[in-house]
Amino acid sequence: MSSVQPLSADQIEAYHRDGYLHLPAFLSPGEVAPACEAIARDPSIGGRIEHVHDGVEDTKGDPRNGYRLDYIGWFREGDDWLGTCTRLQRIAEAAAALVGEGVYHYHSKLACKPRIGSGTLIWHQDYGGWYQDGCVRPDMLTCVIALTDANEESGCLRFLKGSHKLGRLDRIPGDHAYANIHPRRLAGILDRFEEVPALMRRGDGLFFHGNLVHSSGPNTANYDRWLLELSYNALSNEPVFDDQSHHAARPLDVAPDDALRRGAFEGVFGRTPIQDLSDRAAEGASIYYREGFPLLS
Numbered sequence: 001m002s003s004v005q006p007l008s009a010d011q012i013e014a015y016h017r018d019g020y021l022h023l024p025a026f027l028s029p030g031e032v033a034p035a036c037e038a039i040a041r042d043p044s045i046g047g048r049i050e051h052v053h054d055g056v057e058d059t060k061g062d063p064r065n066g067y068r069l070d071y072i073g074w075f076r077e078g079d080d081w082l083g084t085c086t087r088l089q090r091i092a093e094a095a096a097a098l099v100g101e102g103v104y105h106y107h108s109k110l111a112c113k114p115r116i117g118s119g120t121l122i123w124h125q126d127y128g129g130w131y132q133d134g135c136v137r138p139d140m141l142t143c144v145i146a147l148t149d150a151n152e153e154s155g156c157l158r159f160l161k162g163s164h165k166l167g168r169l170d171r172i173p174g175d176h177a178y179a180n181i182h183p184r185r186l187a188g189i190l191d192r193f194e195e196v197p198a199l200m201r202r203g204d205g206l207f208f209h210g211n212l213v214h215s216s217g218p219n220t221a222n223y224d225r226w227l228l229e230l231s232y233n234a235l236s237n238e239p240v241f242d243d244q245s246h247h248a249a250r251p252l253d254v255a256p257d258d259a260l261r262r263g264a265f266e267g268v269f270g271r272t273p274i275q276d277l278s279d280r281a282a283e284g285a286s287i288y289y290r291e292g293f294p295l296l297s
Helices: 009-018 029-041 081-086 089-099 127-133 183-192
Strands: 020-023 070-074 103-113 121-124 140-146 157-160 195-197 205-209 214-216 225-234
Touching: 009 020, 009 089, 029 081, 029 225, 070 081, 081 103, 081 225, 089 103, 089 140, 089 205, 089 225, 121 183, 157 205
Parallel strands: none
Antiparallel strands: 020 205, 070 103, 103 225, 121 214, 140 205, 140 225, 157 195, 157 214
């Protein structure tokens, strides 16, 4: 029998109403401790973390003055802490309950918003990129796990509550991957939807819809802000476009819900295939780099 406490009808209703669901203490201090301790020992994750996003000002390639997020990414799961967390029963079952059918792991990121020079990520939807991959329905979401406290000082996520009901918003071509909502349209959206900060403590979980309009502010705290961003897709919604083998629907090898508590994993970051984000020609690079920025249709 499953030990997982299923989401309540009220929680599922809140997700569909607001576009997100915050679950305090979703992972216990002991469950997140291995990752937090490994990051503290080596914040470069063996030299594999990569500065990916730049801002909308004329600062592309400037890690101090431009918008900055540092990432590792993966789309396959190993039997280390990272892969086990990605496959954890309580995450997989909650994602399926919110999407409305079984899910598979789409791709994931460990994101560091540095305490210096992080800048502001402008308002955007995730599904805009996933639609470009060839996913025809927005039956997709992300589960965020806080590995440090995320608050307004440390540049937490910010949501426009209920904005997922807008549906997919067309991206507009630009020099940057997330410059994607027409300014006049965005002004109208900001006027009509409540802006809420996604305040999280270490170990909190938060699920949000692929069409939810969101952003994040600069990190002015005295620590780097670390979030796991685990994204899932409905099994019946795999991309229809070519060159998306990394996003093909694969049944999730769900890890027992007590796996992290029992230490049933091999190391922290060593056995999940981490993407080489410095290679823009590598499989899965389009998750991070969309330089061609094709028009949506």
